[in-house]
Amino acid sequence: MHREIDLIVKKQKSDLDEMDSKYLPVLNKHENDIKHMLCDITQTIADLRKLVNSDDAGFISAYKSRNAELRRLPPKLTVTLPSFSPQKIDKHQIYKHFGFLSELSIKTEEHNYTMDYASTEHSPPERSLIDVPQIIPEIKTDYKYAENVSCLSGEDIWIRGNSNILKLYNLQRGLLKSIQTKSGNCAEDIAVTGNGDLVYTDKTNRTVNIVKNKEIETVVTLQGWKP
Structure with a gap:
């Protein structure tokens, strides 16, 4: 068209x-x-x-x-200039020449089978959980309670306990490093970034802190809630 x-x-x-x-x-x-x-x-x-x-x-x-x-x-020269006479456009005729879309049709067919609920409710998972935890190495810490663990690598882990000291341990060699929090308060939680930097939260003064090259930097200070 x-x-x-x-x-x-x-x-x-x-x-x-x-x-x-x-x-x-x-x-x-x-x-x-x-x-x-x-x-x-x-x-x-x-x-x-x-x-x-x-x-x-x-x-x-x-x-x-x-x-x-x-x-x-x-x-004498008489000139009659051409003029354009538009025709009335019939929309219905345009639709006929252009074509039409067929109606949308949706059919729903019932399946001829049913699910056996008795066999699915009690089916065992594909992978069973370990019944008894396996202890690979055992690390002696000075904490009364070791509350958080964050892995730096396959051998090195950071541990937070019930004090303001954060400790880095090696599974084979033991304690590698100890860092006191910037405020002296107990850390609420710890994590390790993709670059290997330790991050901890201080609930008392509402801050998020990062440890880089033995220097502690406060990156976020919250106002309305405690991390």
Whole structure:
């Protein structure tokens, strides 16, 4: 449909260009005829002025009047410009030419089988849990309670206990490092970033702190709630 409309528009533009190519030469010729006649009239007026001021009888007797010739004006040019007459567009006819969409159809079919709930309710999981935890190494800490553990690597772990000291242990070599919190308060929780830096929260002064190269930096200070 769009292609047909484009072809119609291009055809009408081509027709207008063709009309211009025929119309302009006619106007130019008519203009040239008028200019030529004006030149003849101007020249005739100049000759008459010379004749009036001349005493030469031969010059006067040789003069021939051009009044009859100059009275014949160029033919009148009547031009009727083209006009566009739009037709009323029938939307229903456009829809018929364009086409229609079929209605959406949804069908629901019942399956011929049912699920056996008795067999699914008591089915064992694909992977069973360990009945008894396995202790790989045992680390002796000075904490009365070891409350949080965060792994730095497969061998190194940070431990938080019931004091303001955070400790880094190696599973084979034992204690590697001890760091006291910046405020002296007990840390509420600990974690390790992807870069291996220790992060801990201080519930008392509502801060989140990060340990980098033995320096403790407060990165977040909360106002409304405690971390």
